[in-house]
Amino acid sequence: MTQQAALKTGPKTEYHVHYLDADSGRIGHETFDLLAEAERFADSKLSAPECWATVDAVPAAREGRLVA
Numbered sequence: 001m002t003q004q005a006a007l008k009t010g011p012k013t014e015y016h017v018h019y020l021d022a023d024s025g026r027i028g029h030e031t032f033d034l035l036a037e038a039e040r041f042a043d044s045k046l047s048a049p050e051c052w053a054t055v056d057a058v059p060a061a062r063e064g065r066l067v068a
């Protein structure tokens with residue numbers, strides 16, 4: 001199946017990375033289109049023993065405006 005066909009058959013997936021920034025003590029968030037990029041980013045945030053990072057696959061937000 002081509003990538004174009006895959007987009008027509010189901011919702012697009014994006015990858016959310018949540019992580020603890022050891023320098024500031026804050027939780028950060030980044031969004032990626034590719035799983036490999038998200039995993040590389042998450043791995044880069046594991047610089048100290050108290051650090052953590054998660055990668056979650058979620059349906060991409062729809063573009064455009066919603067009408068109430």
